[in-house]
Amino acid sequence: MNAHSTPLLRVENLSINLPPGFDREFAVENISYDLSAGEILCVVGESGSGKSMTANAIMGLLPDYLKPSGGRILFRGKDLLAMREPELEQERGRSMAMVFQEPLSALNPLMKVRDQIAEVMEVHGEKNAETRDRRVLDLLEYVGLPDPTHLRDAYPFRLSGGQRQRVMIAMALALEPALLIADEPTTALDVTTQAQILDLIRRIQRAKGMGVMFVTHDFGVVADIADRVIVMERGIVVEQGPAADVLNRPKHPYTRRLIAAVPHREDHGAKAAAEGEMLLEVKNLRKTYRSGGGFFSRPRVVNAVNNVSFTLRRGETLGVVGESGSGKSTLGRCLLKLADVDGGQVLFRGNDVVPLSARAFRPLRRHMQMVFQDPFASLNPRQTVGRILTDGPVANGVPYAQAESKARELLDLVGLEISAYDRYPQEFSGGQRQRVGIARALALDPELLVADESVSALDVSVQAQVLELLQNLQKKLNIAIIFITHDLRIAAQICDRIAVMYRGEIVETGPPEQVFDAPQHPYTQGLIAAIPGLEWNPRLAVV
Amino acid sequence: MKRRVRLLAAAAGLLCASMMGTAYAQEVPAKGGTLNMIAQPEPPVLMVGLNTQGPTLYVAGQIYQSLLTYGTDLKPLPSLAKSWTVSSDGLIYTFTLQDNVKWHDGKPFSADDVVFTADKFLRESHPRWRLIATTYVDSITAPAPNQVVFKLKKPFSAFLNAFELSSFPIIPKHLYEGTDYRTNPANQTPIGTGPFKLKEWKRGSYIHLVRNEDYWKPGKPYLDELYFRIIPDSASRAVAFEKGTVDVLRGGDVEGFEVRRLIKLPDVENTTSGWEYYAPLVFMQMNQRSMPFSDKRVRQAIMHAIDRDFIVRNVFFGQGKVATGPIASTTLYYTPDVPAYPFDLPKAKKILADAGIKPSEYNIRLMPLPYGAAWDRMSEYVKQQIEQLGFKVVIQGVDAGGWSQKLADFDFDLTFNFTYQYGDPALGVARHYLSTNVIKGTPYGNNQNYVNPKVDELFALAAGAVSNDVAAKAYSEAQKIIVDEVALGWLYEMQNVTINRKKVKNLVRTGIGLNETMDEVWISK
Amino acid sequence: MTFFKRYARNYGALIGLAILLVVVVLAFAAPLIFPVSPWQSVGDPLLAPSEDPAFPFGTDMLGRDIAAGLAYGARVSLLIGVISTSVAVVIGVSIGALAGFYGGKVDDLLMRFTEFFQTIPAFAMAVVLVAIFSPTIVSITLAIAVVSWPPVARLVRGEFLSLRSREFVQAAIVIGQSGPRIMFTQILPNAISPIIVTASLMVATAILTESSLSFLGLGDRNMMSWGFMIGAARTMLREAWWMSVFPGVAILLTVLAINLIGEGLNDAMNPHLRGRKG
């Protein structure tokens, strides 16, 4: 630690109590770190580690029920915790600013972009409307927004996620604060957008000499942007140091575990080319969404899935990769007839399922199962795990007793206690729930499994376990998997072939090596280039 | 103790009020002024030939006039007819009309209007007149512009009683001849011969009448303006009188107990006079088509089971008098010499027991008359009393629409109703007892299905009598039979109280009370 | 934390429960406490509350005991409140569930139908229905149900619409469950807490509506109800204040109690007020 100059920000022995009823006493406990001007400090940790809490505590934006119970937060030598609200208001927005995770909800939906940015200046004493206006224009241009004169009069809902986040950054920069706190600012964004925003933050930080505190869960991002890193686990700082040290020479076991779990293509075990029989053939599949339309306007048409064709063999894993809006989820829903198909064929074991009615298709459903994204939303909170696992077989005519014994076997298979049978989903962690979700799909002995972003809501360490489980199960049961994900690293790690989707179409298909090393389509190339921490190999850190 | 003092004070107040009333009556009438009254409920229409409900008559009585009116002794008095003669065989009635009478639109009034009214308009649209006309009238002619002659087919002792406003309002021929009376736009701008003209009717708020400058009585009326205000809530109506917003309360405008309070106010006088012609009489109607009411002993028992005095005292707050029979004690041909039914529960039970009737076997539907709170209280009381005999009683709540429908269709067990006597039993009383009047489809006949040929005969005899004595004897005999058989359960004679500020003079002069043309009313300054 | 503990954190809700318990006990025990019919004249007319210790709440113009009326009135209020709400909930849930689950044309049709009912002023509609079908306890209950189901339908539709796209419902489709089965076993149990909260508030509204109808003279004339008592007392507002004040307070307290309970249930059931872990 640099003892010679006063750091921009110094957190000293900060503790924040949790109200009774939580699983631990402190949200953060006795944490200390420094942030100097001109450096980017990444705070990294899994969900519940307390990383966002410290960020909010600095800004004085903790919810009412959370109160710091000890320690100091010194900003340019002054203790923020001892400040009264009006003083704090003076500092907020002027000398320290914050960017949040959800760019849509972080902007007032009923206020134009220009007014929201101008407001920062207004409340901090800029009385001249013209000056404010000029500055807004400058800022919008500075953060790289197209056509600022036009865009400043737009409402937030008109902007894309990346544009909104740029507006947030512009707002934060309005008064050139000394400290910028970014709380997972890219988590809700697509990789390509994420790369741009990271780039922007880095550029601005360099130009303005700001101190940036960057909260994230993604080590790839850390590798891209951090000068220094602190790692948090359950409210405690377990390790801190320069980025190169922490990333490449982690000392604490927790850090090592986290880094080991970061997905990486090199893990891909060369698998024998799938030679199983043909299970699924998709030909020229189309799905369009129409919306709006009236007496004077034409309806808007979106080709969510456009002329998509591919094949899948037994025991094979096909990765479908794309950014949000690329149509990858719609494709998955179409295959399982959760959405109507507008054209093309889906041949399952040679029979086209598209023309089948819902009733006629129902008996076939047991062969094609799905693992969902959200481990919280995908399990009915009012049903026991046992009920969740037996509902499917029972609906397909299996006697309850048989379904029950099968369910218990499955619990064991996916690595859960048998006693989970009588418990409710709320009693389990996210990873355990996702195991239940997988068990539910397997209860019907499917031949095809569609996994739609099945691990993206999980913390890295859990993610790795679930991926491993899926791979093991596939080997054991010889199931075909369609693995839909936005994360190329994961796809590369577990898939036999990867299909890249862009605007409803498959623009490129091939084995991971080919897609990664010799991407053909410009979109794929961009996508690969945007992967965070591309240069960093986590496997080398933990050998 | 407290209560007794209050009563005494009330009595004293009453005494004072009546004494002072006579003292002021000597004053010389003053011209000008506005009289504020209440029309309750709001009349649907002011065209009195189409609607003869109380409030309609009240307002329309100032606009329209009839040939005759009646004193508090029920003797005919001149109105639009200045004189009349009856032939000795009782078949020719000749009316001579007032001179210089004009309609409100300036057209002269003549005998043609009367003939049109009697022969065309009322014959079609007036339910009572059309019966009289069809049964008794042979021809109606106008031998001279100021003379009308009615020739009857057979004598009708009540004929001369049928010419007041509610029975025989005169309609302008020039506006109605050859039109559809009900949809005639003139219904909204009533044109009569009366002392006041309609200026404005703000529905839901008030009806405003102004002085008719061309009124045929020289120098009359005294008043400039009349307001009839619409105040649907009875408590509010009492407040309106108290605050001086209105000067007159008609019987029924406020609840009975409010009357008790209001007549004690200073500068206020009251009278029960002015209802002699109508003499409303309240009764229970028991459907005699089936058991238990088809048995006269049940009806008698029920009469004994109901404390009618209690009803008068506690439900109608003393504004009534227990009725002894079908004819009101204030009207012609009344006889007190009929069987009496004092309140006596044990006796009522004994009658039923002697008759071998088991009340618990019967479910009685009791249909209240939907006319307001007091009527509801009466139903509730009667229900309790009948239940004490052991009957099962269910109150069947209905609104005005449902009530008249069910009554007209004979779909009821027990209900309440009241009748106006219209000065003569032949007009207002007989209709409820004649077997010929058991007519489905109307709520105001012999809906209880009382049938006794002897009674039919007696009523016919009385109606056709040329001599008063013959009529009196027949009516008296009929009353005895009817009361013994409890054709209806007579409860009480309504005594409507008119309350007004003392400054309002000459308000109630005749037997039709406030429906009377107010051309003699004035306000002292 | 158990459900009751969560509920008991809200003092208002506890007070509400206490008041309602008193009312319920009163309703059930009415024939025991007052063996004589509340319609029966039992004392002098118009006794003020302090005048005769036998009638702590006074008597009305026919000498009927106000206290007895209050007790029997509780029966009517609760009976009509609970039954009409149950009927309304059944109608509302069926329509809302179908509309929300099937969406599209079915939804359009059912929601248009619901709109018709919402466009007509509820109370005016209830008045017309009761008047037309003559006021009996059955017609009043049904009329109140008929005018109060639309909000339930909308609520349930909203819940179904949002739950339908939840992943666990998608999962139920994928494992081959049938539509009705999904509606009943997957979605409905998850929509039940807002329905219960709404229903509890509807009971309160139904009691108010019943009293308003009775006040207008459209109550069941064989049942002593609070609204009826106020309606009957209305003309004697100045002479006998106790005749309208006590039943008014009874309605106020009961409705208040049910509302407090509703709020307590809402607090206890609403998931985002619970401390969420994970």
Added chain:
Amino acid sequence: MKTLDFLLQRLAKAILVVLGVVILNFMLIHMAPGDPASVLAGEAGAGDEKFIAQLRAQFGLDQPLYWQLWTYLKGVLTGDLGFSYRNQVPVMTLILDRLPATLLLTGCAFVFSLVLGILLGVIAAYRRGSVADSVVMTSALVFYATPLFWIALMSVLVFSLHLDWLPPFDMESIGANYTGWARVADIAHHLVLPTVTLGLFFTAVYTRLTRASMLEVMALDFVKTARAKGVPKAQVIRRHVLRNAILPVFTFASMQAGQLVGGAVLTETVFAWPGIGRLMFDALLQRDYPVLLGVFLVTAAVVVLVNLIADLLYRFVDPRIEAAS
């Protein structure tokens, strides 16, 4: 969707809704027992069967029901709402006579309850957990639970009879012949009690709604953003929370417009207010079907219109709507 497009669609829908209401009510009302002809006959003093049959024919009541409905609908399309059996006036005249009074009363009650409700709700939310919050919310709960007619009676008792501050009934001093501002003042004086009585329940509703909505919005991310910008709390509430929070209150309020008319039935009866609520009640008791239908038709039309205006305003205030639909 373009605003004009939206307007046309909504208008078409509105007409459909009103038409549906008419048909629904027509069927309902004619299912009722109770015959207008016999009521009329009763009012005329008596009546034999022929007389009643004659009345029935006069008003087309002897026609089959579908034919009556058809005739009625044809009339409605040409602005003819039929003829009142009882008042012998075209229904339209009767309603137009009474509608202004009801619009005045319900309009005032609407504005009163909305303004006061939002104000109190905002205060309660802003001072959440304070004494002011408890007082506001407790009184809101009490008014929410008090029967409207009882408040009406009690307020007449207190403010008119005891204190003599306010007139207990009527819309204006009849016969006083005020003109100009004196008349406005007079009507305003008469308006106070009915407006407050009718409005209190809804005030309570809007207070609770506003508070809940405020708290919900206050928990949203953009409020945190505003605070992170250093915007003072009061300004955050005013500029960011309020606008977002009262939108749902407005929507709800516009949907409740019809319920005010229901309340007007009671209020108008107690305060002798010459509006359509009372007209409806009288028409109902007298089985004056055309009037009853007319009132429902007009009420539905007004409600639909209010909703339409609210939707348009909403589009104006919330830029997202146009894009979303």
